[in-house]
Amino acid sequence: MNSGVLLEENMESAIRALLTKVQQTDDKENGKKIEQLLQKMESGSLYIAFCGHFSAGKSSLINKLCGHQLLPSSPIPTSANIVRISSGESGAIVVHRVHEGDLPPKVQKVPLAELAAYCRDGEAIETIELRYPLPFLGDHACLLDTPGIDSTDDAHHLATESALHLADVVFYVMDYNHVQSEINFAFTKKMKEWGKPLYLLINQVDKHRDQELSFADYRTGVAEAFANWHIQPDGILYTSVKAPDHPYSEWAKLDWLLERLIEQHAALSALSLEKSAQHLASMHAAKIAERNDTLKEQLRAQLAADEELESAQLQWLDISESIALAEAKPEELRTALRKDTTVLLDNANITPAVTRDLAQEYLNSRKPGFKVGLFAGAAKTAKEVERRLSALHHDFAGQLATQVERHLQQALQKGMEQAMEMTRTLVSADLIRETIERLHIEVEPEWIASQVNTASGFSGEYTLNYMKQLAAEMKLLYRKRAFELIDELMAMLAAAQGPQLLAMREQLDALNGRLGSLRELERLAAAEAAYAAALAAPLAAVRTPAPRCRTRPPQARPRPAQQQLRRLQLTPQAVRAQRSRLLPPPAAAPRARAQRRSRRAGIALACRARRSG
Structure with a gap:
């Protein structure tokens, strides 16, 4: 399957899952917008939106692009709703706004000559779909004319906000004399945060006067002003509807750019779909969070009434930290004692030269045909073998007692003393001593004898390997026994901490009751964040590569x-x-x-x- 088709199917699946969650919460506003996204996805259309000041000349500019007076234009705000322009048979379809219930919207066809009155009615009219033979738009592209964002009419703001999720590319149109207004910076910053292509279109450039300011300085000032607001548009263009042939008017560049954007309609639509879905998921999460606003205000009021709230919160933090440290201490000490035990055993030398010499004598007695003297009998030989084994056993056991047991017992004793000091707890000294004294492994002579490989050559090399084997086996047994006793000692420590931890938890419970309002606010915030993350995760898993479009036509290749x-x-x-x-x-x-x-x-x-x- 084509990767693009697979990506589109994955995105559609993620958006439909988002729609299901939104509908389950009865969020009709965002649910409707998500349904519009899916309908736009099925149509495969590219929506190029023109936004900006009501007096910036958006409608006149669109008429100039289309080569026909399609939209009414006048000194007063004309477009109070969304006007969508596409190529087709001449005519207009008006969609009325639905205010009650789930009734289908009223749709009527009107001639272009009567369109002006509908464009001004932002209360009753939701959208206007205008068609006219416009070859440059092709079969996939549509132009959107939105109401002025600086209008005092709330219906105008509502109409503009309701269309931004459908826009794939945004051209923000500004009057030459009103570029550096705060509303321009705020709106374009918001649009750039959507992650969609944003182009700044400065209209009425014929107002420029070179004697007052060079055009190069003016352009630099515009770019720096938006950069100061951390706005990096995809391009800045200058136009004049009144004087299209003005030397600073870039109509040819605008025509070229629109052509390139329309060529990339599939990639731009896919990117816009992803960005709009992410934004609507965020808006839905914010709307769900708003449902808790009344409760949160009540909780904040309760917190404000408690003058000692800050002190209680600091107490809660201190006690919580003390509990966490106390609970973690036995495990930390267990890890440290086990590490010390391992290091001590690894470094313990329990087979010095004296012990190896005794082992060599004993192994010699285990050679086939070993006898004591020329005429010694079997009993005398067996007694000599037993004597040599006893000497090795006695020495080896002594090495274990002095080089392993004593050091391990001292390490455990010291570790417990430090643990009791750090945790401010007390464990019976007799109980600790009795436990540590059980750190002993009995070495039997029979075990030493059983480790001999009678098939070996009984050379000096085998003696070394034999002693290494004895040492490794005994160290393994001591490690296992030491770890068992460490666990017992840490259990004693934890038990001794019980009353102290219980007292601290009781203090914490009392503080929690006092800080109940704060805890509820924290719980609400965590739940809201988790819900928002659950909405965003499926969409984040489907990434659409961003297309690139230059704002300048390619230059002819210079000659050598x-x-x-x-x-x-x-x-x-x-x-x-x-x-x-x-x-x-x-x-x-x-x-x-x-x-x-x-x-x-x-x-x-x-x-x-x-x-x-």
């Missing part, structure tokens, strides 16, 4: 001579001189070409003469 001139930073006089050297004058060009042909012909004749000679 022009490239060389560009690389040189010369004065105008030097440039003219350099150009005269690089490019011959037009009148001399034919003569230069004739000279080059003559030289090539002469070279060819010389070569033929050389070959014939």
Whole structure:
């Protein structure tokens, strides 16, 4: 399956899942917008929205783009609702706003001549779908004319807000003289946060006066003003409807840009769908959170009435931290004692040279054919073997007692003393001593004898391996026994902490009762954040690559001579001189070409003469 189709199916599935959750909470406003998104997705249309001041000339600009007086224009706000323009048979469809219940909206067809009255009625009319033969829009693109964002009519704001989720590309239109107004910065910053392509279109550039300010400085000032608000538009264009041929008017660039955007309608629509769904999920989460506003205000009022709230909160934090530290301490000590035990055992030398010599004597007695003297009997030989085993056993057991047991017992004793000091608890000294004294492994002579491999060669190398084997086995047993006793000691410590922890928890419960309002506010905030995250997660898993569109038409590739001139930073006089050297004058060009042909012909004749000679 095509990756683009798969991405579209995944996004549609995620949006439908979002719609289900929104409908379950009876959020009709955002549910309707999500349904509109899905309908737009099925149509495959690209919506290019024009927003801005009511007096910035949006309607006139759109009429100029379309080459026909489709929208009414006048000094007063004309578009009080969304007007959607697409290519098709001439006519208009008016969709009336529904105020009650789930009744279907009233739809009527009107001739273009009567459209002006409907465009001004923002209360009763929701949208106007206008069609006219406009080849440059093709089958997929639509233009959206939105009401002025600075209008005092609330219906105008409602109409603009209700259309932004459908816009795939936004052109924000501003009057030349009112670019640096706060409402422009605030609105464009909000639109940029949606993550959709945003172009700034500064209209009525014919008002510029070079004698007052150079146009280059004006452009720089506009870019810096928006940059100061951390707004990075995808492009800034300058136009004039009144004087389209004005030297600073960029109609050709605007036409070229619209053509490129329409070419990328599929990628732009997919990106817009993702961004709008994410924004609507955020808006829905905020609306659900607003339902708790009354309760949250009551809780905040209760908190404000408690003058000692801050002190109680600090107490709660201190006690909570003390409980956490106390509960974690036994585990920390268990880990530390186990580490100390492992290090001590790894470094313990329980097979010194004396012990290895005794092992060598004992192993020699286990060689086949070993006898004591030439005529000694079996009993005397067996007694000698037993003596040597006893000597090895006695020495090896002594090494374990002095090099392992004593050090481990001292380490556990010291660890418990430090633990009781840090946790301010007390465990019976007799109980600790009795527990630590059980750290003992009895080594039997029979076990030492059973570790001998009678099939070995009983060489010096085997003696070393034999003692390593004995040491490893005993260290393993001691480690296991020490870990068991450490667990017992930590259980004693935890039990001794019981009364102290119980007292602290009782204090905490009392404070929780006093801080109930704060806890409820925290619970509400956590629940709201979790709900918002659950809404956003499926959408975040489906990422749409952002298309790129330049704001300037591609420049013709410079010729080599022009490239060389560009690389040189010369004065105008030097440039003219350099150009005269690089490019011959037009009148001399034919003569230069004739000279080059003559030289090539002469070279060819010389070569033929050389070959014939």
